[in-house]
Amino acid sequence: MALLLILIAIPISIIVVFLTYNLFYRLRYKIPPGPRPKPIVGNLYDIKPVRFRCFADWAQSYGPIISVWFGTSLNVVVCNSALAKEVLKDNDNKLADRHRTRSTERFSKGGKDLIWADYGPHYVKVRKVCTLELFTPKMLEALRPIREEEVMAMVESIFKDSANPENYGKSLQVRDFIGAVAFNNITRLVFGKRFRNSEGELDEQGKEFKGIVTNGIKVGASLSMAEHIHWVRWMFPIEEEAFAKHVSRRDKLTSNIMDDYTQARREIGSSKHHFVDSLLTFKDNYDLTHDTVIGLLWVSTFIFIS
Secondary structure: OHHHHHHHHHHHHHHHHHHHHHHHHHHHOOOOOOOOOEOOOEOHHHOOOOHHHHHHHHHHHHOOEEEEEEOOEEEEEEOOHHHHHHHHHHOHHHHOOOOOOHHHHHHOOOOOOOOOOOOOHHHHHHHHHHHHHHOOHHHHHHOHHHHHHHHHHHHHHHHHHHHOHHHOOOOOOHHHHHHHHHHHHHHHHHHOOOOEOOOOOEOHHHHHHHHHHHHHHHHHHOOHHHHHOHHHHHHOOOOHHHHHHHHHHHHHHHHHHHHHHHHHHHHHOOOOOOHHHHHHHHOOOOOOOHHHHHHHHHHHHHHHHO
């Protein structure tokens, strides 16, 4: 009987402590309004698949600053450009630090890129590289020929398929062509390489690139629920070997691409406009480590994908 009472009392005590802590937190700190969170899971099951649309809908009801609970983690979302500027530019020294989950800690190698870096000399240096070298109007204009070439290649592919007698009377899946031009744009803008030939076939590095992206999503998503509910993390131990293997695979491909481009530049004697060229050119000027260069290339990749 005593054992039964103990078994019943333990989960009840945990729930009481959890609810008391949340109540204290809300009374102690003035947080913005937002959708009412459920116990333990917060607003996780209220968030729609297209997250930014969900936040925009909530902003209509709760205002431009809203509180959203991802499990036991509080997230404050701003929903207009003026507030975004205040957060990202005017008060970046106070708000730059982003909480790193166990997966982002390993993907970023402890915050050696920009997105997951802690505010400090490294963050200031890397942000300077991005604002003055990578994401400038001058750089984007220099990359315009790549975008134009890929769009022209897409139009030619659509015309070729439409003119094929075997396709007469059949519908054309434009989505496939748009996906191809997006993929080629990203890889050429960031890595300076077109992994897909005119027939739509991937080379070995292209297959490896897609495999790395797919595996990264799979590995990172495997811990999603545990990352949001802290007290259940012990039930979902992180697979250090899987993360180490993924990061090693990513770094190997990126290093090979950079080595190939460096060798080609020595032989040809001229450079091209893309992010690999820019980062290798300014690496010494900004004292960037090899890990930081790789991190910035992959951050740029996912920015373009998003």
